[in-house]
Amino acid sequence: MAFKDLREFLDYLKERRDLFVVDREVSTEYEIAAFSRKTSDLDGPALLFTNVKGYEMPVLGGLYGARRRIAQALGLNEDNLLQEYIKKEKQLLEPKLVADGPVKEVVWKGDDIDLFKLPIITNFEKDAGPYITGGIQIARDPVSGARNCSMHRMLLLDRNHLTVYAPMGRQLGIIISRYEDNDQPTEIATAIGVEPATAIASQCRPPLGTDEMYIAGGMRGEPVELVKCETIDVEVPATAEIVIEGRTIPHRRADDGPFGEYPGTYSWVRQAPVLEVTAITMRQKPIYQNVxxxxxxxxxxxxxxxxxxxxxxxxxxxxxPDIKDIRMTPGGTSRHHLVVSIKKRHEYEPRNIITALLAANIGAKLVIVVDEDIDIYNPLEVEWAVNTRVQAERDVIILPTMYSPTLDPSAPAPRSSSKMGIDATAPLGKREEYARVYTPGQDEPYITEMLMNYMKGN
Ligand SMILES: Cc1cc2nc3c(=O)[nH]c(=O)nc-3n(C[C@H](O)[C@H](O)[C@H](O)COP(=O)(O)O)c2cc1C
Structure with missing residues (x-):
């Protein structure tokens, strides 16, 4: 089922008691972020703040703070989510250009442009200021001509300027530098509050030249409807809540950061391109979204x-092909650490997996390969495999500093990391020597039941 727009998804969540409408007055400084933090820690509902101090606009927070809502956004079940997602990601569907859409209901141009009228959130104690964190940047690559969609934080500089944190290596960073090679600005539209499959599709990493709007269409099972921007040659989702149109100022950079980032640490001050806003369009009674x-x-x-x-x-x-399961672990920021379980058929297969994943452009700095008998969702079992099946000098691979698209504070230089792989599989043909001990009957239901009854006081 495809959601028509963000509002339809919110109605769907409300029916399931998974959207909490907060009518208590809240501040854009920390308080909305604090609520969002708590609800994701509790695996709680999305939050719609309807009484935001100093602003007319309601603010949506915590929408993607639970795994179930990612699955629902794509019309999938949480079971077997990865495999179903992979199938969806491959179904490309061309977007449809339409003449008009709700995002054009209100248009601010010229002196009407004022970013201070948007309830932009300050999320963390040491942040440099309010950041737009829920915007999808849409721009055209000058070399392939293809559209690119991705999410990048933007620091509010003044009423019509923002930074765009698109570092080199990110496709938007490459696009900006390609325009700057010819002293040209990059036209960028930032869509806030889009239909949820489009938001998830913005996180796909196809090679530069593939338009994520095709992927979004495939995920929805219906084309994404796009409308032309008012002041730049870019198309945006017709049902977005808010769109900020703008052009980068070639070669201009501004301090960006500190900002509380995904490793759970601050990204300190770095230089980021500056965007000059040329128009802001929105729906009637728009919903601002913070992520x-x-x-x-x-x-x-x-x-x-x-x-x-x-x-x-x-x-x-x-x-x-006999990979059993794979996981980015939460403690590894769901980005830096991978655990893979396989049915090993060649002694050195894990080494190839390790080097391939460490070199893939996803920022992994630790890959652990385990046998198929290890439950990769149980950290105790993974550590047990590392403990009982690893000898460091034989099974640990260390790669020197490589390019790595992360914000890891331990990195020796930005976008780089030294990397490690651990082959925690048992040697082939020696399974018996490494098998875990077992007492026949230890999993019998009657034993568990008797113990549970006693513990409950029955
Ligand atoms: C909420 C959110 C904020 C993000 N902020 C940034 C950011 O500021 N800079 C960045 O490079 N990537 C950021 N990302 C990650 C990119 O959007 C993501 O990796 C995207 O797929 C990159 O697209 P690309 O393959 O076109 O470079 C963010 C992701 C999310 C979900």
């Missing part, structure tokens, strides 16, 4: 998890 980053797991992690894990799965599958 929380910070300590795992919260919105940013859940939104990115499937796309990155899908890349890792497909890379590992090329080497070992």
């Amino acid at each position: 929380l980053t910070g300590m795992p797991m919260t919105e940013n992690h859940w939104m990115m998890d499937l796309a990155a894990t899908a890349i890792a799965y497909q890379e590992a599958y090329k080497i070992c």
